[in-house]
Amino acid sequence: MxxxxxxxxxxxxxxxxxxxxxxxxxxxxxxxxxxxxxxxxxxxxxxGMDTSLISIIALVVGLILLYSAVRAFMRASIVLGIIWALLGLWLLSWIIH
Structure with a gap:
């Protein structure tokens, strides 16, 4: 027991x-x-954006594009830097209201 x-x-x-x-x-x-x-x-x-997963992913991709633009400008690649910056700003302006 x-x-x-x-x-x-x-x-x-x-x-x-x-x-x-x-x-x-x-x-x-x-x-x-x-x-x-x-x-x-x-x-x-x-x-001023939605909380959906698509919006968060688009935000991250837009920031990566802007980072690529800064890196291109630091390498003295003006044309590629402008292209990356325009793509990044276009994407960010699309998701941010």
């Missing part, structure tokens, strides 16, 4: 530890997801 009580106690203790770990991870990842959602919401509200 005492052995059965010991293993029951051990199972409850192990279950409590696992439950604590799972609840802690849920709290951490839930907080990160909430913070990420708030970041995207604030970014899109400030820029």
């Amino acid at each position: 005492q052995v059965q009580g010991f293993f029951e106690w051990l199972g409850q203790a192990l279950g409590a530890v696992i439950r604590f770990i799972v609840d802690g991870l849920d709290w951490i990842f839930g907080g990160l997801a909430h913070a990420g959602g708030n970041f995207i919401e604030g970014l899109s509200r400030t820029l």
Whole structure:
């Protein structure tokens, strides 16, 4: 009888530890997801764009195009820099209201 009580106690203790770990991870990842959602919401509200995945991807692509324009200007490639800048600004002006 005492052995059965010991293993029951051990199972409850192990279950409590696992439950604590799972609840802690849920709290951490839930907080990160909430913070990420708030970041995207604030970014899109400030820029005046939609919060859809397509809009976020278009924003990233537009910023990459502008970065490519800066790199082209630093390499003294004026024509390519103007092309990249125009493409990036066109895309960004399309998604930002």
